[in-house]
């Protein structure tokens with residue numbers, strides 16, 4: 001894109017979509033015509049009435065001050081002698097109300113457009129039509145749109161000419177890096193419910209992210225008003241208080257002819273749609289569809305087993321990813337948040353990258369992280385940044401560590417070194433930041449962390465969990481340093497300084513937080529956790545918690561001989577908590593791994609099968625179709641955990657799929673890109689069978705086991721060029737290469753080597 005002339009309207013209309021129009025003639029023959037376009041806001045481009053490209057919600061969510069992506073469209077075939085080019089721009093994330101602080105955008109509050117049509121003539125000459133002050137600005141049939149506040153599409157709207165465009169502030173433009181945001185599945189309603197309150201509610205059967213389309217013919221000016229919800233309340237009535245400020249409707253105003261509606265500049269997270277206004281007594285369900293919107297990603301991971309509830313859990317994990325991978329990894333798609341929370345992203349990253357090919361998706365967001373990393377190396381809780389919001393701009397362990405964990409995970413899964421080359425400096429700056437913060441070089445004792453967010457051992461009124469935040473922070477400091485060292489070695493760097501740093505952190509961790517091979521029971525707290533009204537909560541911080549021991553085991557912060565007593569203690573804590581987890585955002589991703597790595601598969605499986613709150617199956621038993629933010633978002637008595645923080649589409653706890661792929665089915669990466677793998681499935685009779693396939697960069701790997709009569713049969717498929725170390729539960733080991741490999745183990749004598757090969 002050569003000339004980058006930004007324009008805006010001479011008149012701002014709060015929350016409205018504005019259309020920038022240019023009519024032009026083409027006199028000589030054009031060999032190729034390419035339109036480059038972008039905006040501050042969200043745009044839709046049309047040429048001669050035809051919508052360009054299959055992408056929606058362009059140019060996506062980014063750090064607008066640093067870079068805005070532009071999109072390219074080949075428009076050669078649409079070009080005519082007389083042409084009408086239109087770019088309609090809504091406020092979107094960049095200009096509308098977005099984030100806890102609402103409308104606070106350092107770059108201003110006006111939508112802007114930028115475009116360039118490049119015309120290559122048959123004789124090789126190139127000419128351009130660019131945005132400038134000859135473009136005319138009009139109001140639009142979309143009279144209102146905000147990311148959180150729905151959209152009003154009024155087919156009767158008076159389209160007003162606002163004047164010629166005026167010059168606007170320039171923003172740095174980059175060609176599109178991220179995956180296209182596109183429409184995916186289209187769901188039909190499964191039922192029209194009339195609730196006890198008499199509300200008419202469409203059930204689409206699945207909690208999704210996207211929008212509702214409507215085909216309808218009514219009288220001119222008739223309205224259809226739709227509200228969105230994820231769950232019904234305990235009486236079966238419509239509920240969306242958990243959307244907070246985003247509990248706003250989509251409004252369609254009919255033209256009188258046959259109309260087709262759908263939002264263009266906003267999206268909603270929903271399963272249920274309440275019909276607040278409708279022109280007829282009977283609702284024609286056929287006119288309604290739910291369109292699923294997310295970034296383009298090829299499916300790569302598949303899992304199924306003999307337990308319906310686990311299959312539903314897996315489906316919920318997949319849908320959680322679809323719902324939250326919309327240009328950036330968000331925490332949730334429905335309430336007035338939908339932010340790029342770094343912690344959530346790192347927790348779910350390995351699962352995400354196994355479920356789908358997310359290379360292009362993360363290339364862009366890692367770029368956002370690099371752009372926003374502070375010069376001292378600090379990484380904030382949310383990226384793209386939500387300006388001036390103290391809650392989102394905390395520098396927290398487990399959140400900032402996204403910058404080491406994600407590049408390393410993507411490198412391991414895709415064997416793509418560019419994830420390390422592009423991000424190595426960011427990883428290093430982050431570790432250096434932690435190293436320099438506070439007085440202790442090898443401990444992280446300062447700051448304002450989110451801690452083991454939402455853990456069940458937290459005191460009333462606390463979101464932070466009981467585990468010492470200092471312990472969590474220092475454990476993540478060690479982990480990030482370890483990943484930095486590994487990344488450095490892959491890139492051929494001298495990492496001796498950081499290797500020594502890692503050793504020192506582990507040594508100090510053990511001195512400060514542990515005694516006799518166990519974490520200390522009580523630990524001083526050096527941070528103060530407060531509620532909004534500044535009352536200090538959580539005065540006591542503990543070392544003997546499920547999360548603390550999980551981190552020590554999984555991050556290898558103990559001596560080999562300490563593992564056994566530690567895992568015994570962890571099992572005891574689980575037993576004492578009625579066989580349940582008390583972990584939050586930072587312990588949950590690793591607890592099953594920590595148990596399995598120590599051979600406690602039975603305890604891990606028991607947690608996996610647990611269905612009392614808190615557990616993965618609790619939400620499944622309560623009808624979930626996506627992963628919940630709170631283990632008990634809907635409580636036993638049917639009431640809700642809270643109004644303020646209760647998302648039913650929060651993917652973080654879906655990270656358990658990682659353990660399903662790696663332990664249940666046993667596919668583990670030994671060499672980046674699955675070049676060498678371990679196949680070490682752990683069957684459990686309660687599942688009956690388990691089957692998974694991963695389309696890796698080295699080919700399709702499959703693992704399957706089934707209980708039949710008195711045997712477990714294992715079947716593996718190893719692609720060409722991959723070496724697999726097979727380890728079966730009775731200790732049988734074999735290294736194999738390409739092909740199908742089948743084994744049968746007799747249960748009556750599990751320790752025998754009685755295999756049918």
Ligand code: BGC
Nearest residue numbers: 331337341343344381450453
């Ligand atoms: C988000 C989380 C996020 C957290 C920070 C919440 O409001 O929804 O998922 O990680 O804040 O602790």
